[in-house]
Amino acid sequence: MRKILLTGFAPFGAETTNPSWDAVVMLDDSMLEGTHIISVQLPCEFDVSLAVLEKAIEQHRPEIVLCLGQAGGRADMTVERVAININDARIPDNGGRQPIDTPVAEQGPVGYFSTLPIKALVQALRDKGIPASVSHTAGTYVCNHVFYGLMHMLSRYPQVRAAGFVHVPYSPDQAAAYPGTASMAISTMTEAIRVMITITLRTTQDLRISGGITH
Ligand code: PCA
Numbered sequence: 001m002r003k004i005l006l007t008g009f010a011p012f013g014a015e016t017t018n019p020s021w022d023a024v025v026m027l028d029d030s031m032l033e034g035t036h037i038i039s040v041q042l043p044c045e046f047d048v049s050l051a052v053l054e055k056a057i058e059q060h061r062p063e064i065v066l067c068l069g070q071a072g073g074r075a076d077m078t079v080e081r082v083a084i085n086i087n088d089a090r091i092p093d094n095g096g097r098q099p100i101d102t103p104v105a106e107q108g109p110v111g112y113f114s115t116l117p118i119k120a121l122v123q124a125l126r127d128k129g130i131p132a133s134v135s136h137t138a139g140t141y142v143c144n145h146v147f148y149g150l151m152h153m154l155s156r157y158p159q160v161r162a163a164g165f166v167h168v169p170y171s172p173d174q175a176a177a178y179p180g181t182a183s184m185a186i187s188t189m190t191e192a193i194r195v196m197i198t199i200t201l202r203t204t205q206d207l208r209i210s211g212g213i214t215h
Pocket of ligand 1: 009012018020044068069070071138139140141142143144
């Protein structure tokens with residue numbers, strides 16, 4: 001059976017929910033395009049998150065791995081292009097650790113590109129009426145750590161054909177605490193994930209359209 005692994009994060013910082021998990025868990029144990037979806041929650045902790053992720057990949061042997069996290073304040077679903085080999089935490093993680101300027105992997109390359117068809121995903125989301133953009137930074141906190149660590153470990157899991165990371169905005173109830181901030185309903189995020197899974201399963205070559213920025 002073809003499988004896809006979805007991950008979302010536990011709440012972190014001042015938040016009591018994490019929409020990345022709330023959206024991902026809706027699809028747990030469901031089928032899409034003949035593919036079995038498995039959802040796993042990652043702790044918002046350096047290293048521990050990667051251990052949980054690797055255990056899930058070992059256990060489920062997915063064909064696609066799509067990790068999601070929250071980037072509160074962003075206006076839309078942001079499909080990350082690149083992971084970088086740095087940990088630089090603005091706030092302590094949920095285990096109280098705050099690495100500053102350490103590598104994710106000692107001997108690893110500077111960065112890894114997503115192997116998801118990022119342009120096709122953004123285009124398909126927009127076509128469905130869901131706001132989305134390419135992002136060129138996943139930050140330097142636990143999300144980038146997981147994204148980089150995921151791509152780095154894939155040399156051990158050649159059956160994973162495509163993998164990457166997507167950040168979600170605030171949910172409306174979170175954004176109510178930050179007037180003027182963008183938000184997206186959890187149900188829309190879940191629909192976005194379904195669209196991204198479908199397109200990733202169907203796409204072998206990404207679209208050649210601009211997702212670039214000049215600032
Ligand atoms: N967002 C954080 C970590 C967990 C999450 O959901 C980040 O963007 O690094």
